[in-house]
Amino acid sequence: MKEEAAVGAGRSEVRRLAEMSNLYTPWSLRTAVTLGLPDLIAEGPEGVLGIEELGERSGTDIDALRRLTRHLANLGLFEEVRPDGLRLTELGEALRSSHPAKMAHFLDQGDAFIRSNDAVIPAMADSIRTGGAAWESVFEKNLWESLAADQALSASFDRTMSQHADILGRRLAGTREWTEVGSVVDVGGGSGQLLANILREHAHLKGTVVDLPDTVGRAAEIFDAAGVSDRADVVGRSFFEPLPAGADAYLLVHVLHNWPTGEAAKILRGCAEATGATGKVLVVDQVVDLEGHPAPFVSTQRDLCMLLMVGGQERTAAEFEALGEEAGLRLVSVTSLGPDGNSLLEFESREQRSR
Known part of the structure; x- marks a missing residue:
């Protein structure tokens, strides 16, 4: 028996x-x-x-x-x-x-970026052996070089990021962060969809989206459709260059997880320098060790996705805190944003806390 x-x-x-x-x-x-x-x-x-x-x-x-x-x-x-x-x-x-979760878009093999993204997954062993992105072993260029070389792929990538931004922007717009600030810079904010959603819900806010010139090319159209053109503007540049200074808050949504530690710290440092001693830096990403994490499976899956696609990573709260320290920032709070496991991390200047 x-x-x-x-x-x-x-x-x-x-x-x-x-x-x-x-x-x-x-x-x-x-x-x-x-x-x-x-x-x-x-x-x-x-x-x-x-x-x-x-x-x-x-x-x-x-x-x-x-x-x-x-x-x-x-x-x-x-x-x-x-x-x-x-x-x-x-x-x-x-x-x-038509479903608001946009699952159909993220599965559609007729979409150039989705198809390419799925084609990278079978090369996972390459990433685990090397610690680098599998995208390069499949396409012989890194993701950013591939986007620069292929207009159709780049347009598809921007559409996919806008889908993510639309969903997450509606959720972020419902947080209480925006009652405390009058101006926000969305760093690496793509074509501006996420910022548009936030500005539409908070009439007191003014906002700026910063991204590469080709990427922000559609922002004016999106701001106009959302009825926020009078409170939104665009800066076409890399976020590794100096950012527009003096805003109350600098927002990084699904940006830091695209980059290894050195580059991620540099991006945060740029935000810290732009916001000065009185502003805040808001980061939205997965926090893989968050107590009571609502979607640990999603968190570990996305961590592998970041490795394969760009050599990036999702991070623990301690790793985010260390990034902030290197950039001259102090981690103030970590707040879950819902069932998909995204969290909002608030940083402030170490100088601000010492006052």
Whole structure:
């Protein structure tokens, strides 16, 4: 009996490992999104679409499509409501392009940056051996060089970052940080979507987005659409150059995790020099050792992502504190921003605390 129990336990472990290592499931989701299946099904009469019509609308082989949708139904994304009729489940609804979580965008292999990002993951062993970015071993350039050399990839990257910024900007706009400041500089703020969301919710604020000239090229359009053009401006330069001085707060959202320690400290130091003795520096990133971390799996996954993509890293609270000390800043607080594990870290000048 003990031997039978041991065999049963072994089978359970093997099954769990098989599920963890199986690549067909994540690629089934990517294929469904890339072919537009969730949107097509949702657009059917009463949210139901027959497999043949789905095949016709998606331009796919009916037999192959049926095999894909069968697996997706087993995953709980689709349900069969009549012979060969499909409807999205609540889980499957999250794969629609209109869903606010934007999961469809982050899975769509028709997007140049998403496709390239996914192509890097099989080279993970290279990163673990070298400690450097796998992107370079796959594409023979680092990410930033690849973006500079490929306009389509760069535009795709900017769109992806804007999707992240839109989601996170709405959340940040709800924090109480902005009642304490009158001006903010979004350092490495891309095309300005995150800053636009914050300014739209706080009419007293003025803001500046700083990023490379090509990246901030769409900011004026985004500020105009958000109705904040009169309170927002743009500076097209690297954040390794001197930043506009004198703002009440300098914001770094998903910037520091892109860089190794030396460069990250230099970016923070630039913010410290610009804000002077009275302002604050606000950082949004994962804090991997945060007590009660709401998404530890996401945190460790993103840490690997940063390694593979750019040779960067997510950090512990102690590592952020050390970065701040090197930049002349003191870590004041760490606040969780919700279920995806992002945290808001507030730094102030060491001189300010000593007064």
